[in-house]
Amino acid sequence: MNSENHIVTGIKTGDSEILKSVYTDYFGMVRNLVVKNSGSETDAEDVFQDALVVLFKKFNHSEFRLAVKFKTYFYSVCRNIWLTELRKRGGRNARLKDFEHHVELGYEFTSNWKETQEEAFVKVEKAMRYLGEKCQEILLMYYYQKQSMQQIAAALDYADADSAKAQKYKCIRQLKRNLNP
Template sequence: MGKNVLDALIDGDSKIINKVYTTNFPLVKKFVLQNNGNEEDAKDVFQKALLQIAVRHRKEGITIETSFGGYLFKVCKNLWRRELNSYKKRVTNKGIIELTSEYRDYSLAVMEQKRQELFVEKLDKISGNCKNILTLFFAKTPYKEIVATTEYNSESAVRQRVFKCKKKLIELIENDERYKSLIEI
């Protein structure tokens, strides 16, 4: 039957090809399913194997010494193993472990705490006047109230002072060695 099946593959004899499918596909499907595949994979492998056998027979005139079913199964097995090996070589993101929400939230909280500590530490290092002005500014105190509680006589003067003090604070923070590790990427 081997020679008839090979010729039927090339000639497209649907009667013999259907018999090959009904006789051999269940075994190939079982093998693929047992080896990390699904039914679609089995169909693909079976089709590729038939095509490969047909092309080889047309080009080389191969002869099959064993049963055609045994030969077909061996070809399918080899194709599926190659397919599995190619999966192993592909770089995928399945190995990347995403932080769960709880751990991610914890990590973000730690980073925020470290940023706050750096900010407070550097705020303490600037002059008393700047510290006072910036504390009021960061508390969202209106400029009119800042003028009333400080020695400045206009909102414009307070704005200029806030600008200069913020610039000094930013400089101190950015010049700290911890700053680069605390900025978001």
């Protein structure tokens, strides 16, 4: 379970080495699932990418605990994403041919967030354009990647955490104005 926690922590923090090892170990499994269920190589890449994004968000939730093997959990997330996609493509009663054990997951483990919130994404992307590059980085690092002010200060060359905090205050105020003119 130690290595399993290691993977969870790596995904949580966006550790590129861990993400690479997840790709090396599990992309074949995802590809097999998608290709053997009416998908293409590109579909498999989309599913793998979306699954990691979903896991990133889930693992950063304070109440999350991994109760099954990572492989099973990851397969289940990919399965949900691909089944949702197949049903969206017209197969309302689409069923999957399974190759691994899986657990039942909720709607939140689909890639639907991408489309249901597409409008929101267009809006925030437009609002972010008016912020400086450093503002975009500091906001995403704090609110999305859940990094501490010390980490952000170190990564973005601020003198200390307070300086980074003051900068973040200015950035979020500006973003709120841009989103709600």
